[in-house]
Amino acid sequence: MTNVGPSWTPDQLQRDPHANPQKATRVQSMFSAIAPSYDLNNRIHSFGLDQSWRRRTVREIANRLGSLRDKKILDVACGTGDLTELLYAAGANATGGDYTPAMLEIAKSKSRKFSDFGLRLRYLDADATQLAFDNASFDAVTIAFGLRNVSSPEKAIAEFFRVLRPGGTLAILEFDQPRSKFVRFFHNLYTERVMPFTATLIARDRSGAYKYLPRSVATFLSPQGIAQFAAASGFERIQHHSLTFGTCALTLATRPLV
């Protein structure tokens, strides 16, 4: 689908997009516009690494919980469902939730191939900052490349704490800025100059999504900032894994038993 117009103007992106009062609706219209080519762009522009980062997320949660078999896991901001599917494939009872219908539709159509779609794998409309689930109803909550796009990450993390059972695990996968100046130079060249051009062409995008992407990473919380919000919500055992030269970070945290 080619979208009707820009979700982000160059002027808005020059400022901090996270401070934009219409961030939620702009993010939603942007993902509606790029949904059909979202997976293809991910694979091409991460050289397939995006799936390896999601697989690492699944392994680290399994390490914390013992096993994923029959564990109830909520994948927030699930988009087209790549992480939700991996959680399901690892044996979990996986629920993907997102607030962009176009992304959820793709997730659902990809999942119809699974025999127990609708039972052990399901997708629902869900807002990360206002989850319609009972307290303590999940063994794990995941969010991959989603927290940066949420209007209030602080509110979302407090919601993740609420819906997790005591002892449950939170996993946040998000882009990061490489520490090494050398890596950072080439990484920035790629994410700020090459990728916005090629991804925009592939998606035939007019929303500005692939210009928003590097800008939203540069202006977002560091893993340490995410950890501070998690600690403030009550999480403990907060741990980071830096992935692929620091271009991505996985933050894990546990809801205390008492």
Ligand SMILES: C[S@@+](CC[C@H](N)C(=O)[O-])C[C@H]1O[C@@H](n2cnc3c(N)ncnc32)[C@H](O)[C@@H]1O
């Ligand atoms: C970059 S995509 C990530 C999708 C998927 N998790 C992945 O690994 O590819 C970000 C997703 O966050 C969703 N999103 C942003 N804010 C949200 C919110 N408040 N509640 C639910 N989903 C949200 C968008 O609709 C979009 O599908």
